[in-house]
Each structure stands twice: as C-alpha cells, then as structure tokens.
Amino acid sequence: MTGMASMSSMSKNELREKLRAIVIEIAEIDEVPDSVAFKELGIDSMMAIEIIAEIERSYKIKVPEAELEKVRDLDSVVELVSSKL
Numbered sequence: 001m002t003g004m005a006s007m008s009s010m011s012k013n014e015l016r017e018k019l020r021a022i023v024i025e026i027a028e029i030d031e032v033p034d035s036v037a038f039k040e041l042g043i044d045s046m047m048a049i050e051i052i053a054e055i056e057r058s059y060k061i062k063v064p065e066a067e068l069e070k071v072r073d074l075d076s077v078v079e080l081v082s083s084k085l
Helices: 012-027 045-059 065-070 074-084
Strands: none
Touching: 012 045, 012 074, 045 065, 045 074, 065 074
C-alpha cells in the first residue's frame, strides 16, 4: 500500500476499513471488531509493532515509541493515525 490519501480526501470510515485490512493481514485473523482489545484477538506486542510499521510505511507518518502504548484496539489505531494525517 503506497500513496495513501490524506484525511482531507478520506473519511474516517474509509481510514478505519483500510487500517482494519492491515491488521487482518498482519495478524492473520478473519475479523477485527472496532473496540475489542488486540490482546483478546491474540495480537501480541510484536505483532502490534509490525502493524504500526506497516501503517507508517503506508501513510508516510511516524508514530513515536511513546505513543505505541495507545495502540489497544482498532478504534485507538484509527484515532492515532487520523491525528497524524
């Protein structure tokens, strides 16, 4: 995924679905509900780092290490990424 659109041309719902697809692909799971904790889905800290790395590449953003602890579920990822776009 390269050349992702900025938030101005992408709705939050479109962003959510694109981020959901990244999480599903990396975690190799079938579904990612919005508010279910990644831990409950079997996503450990190493997978979360892989997910953030792919998001950084795809959206050309940087997520500081201090903000990684905010990544708990899909909702938190959407908020984090939308704040960087």
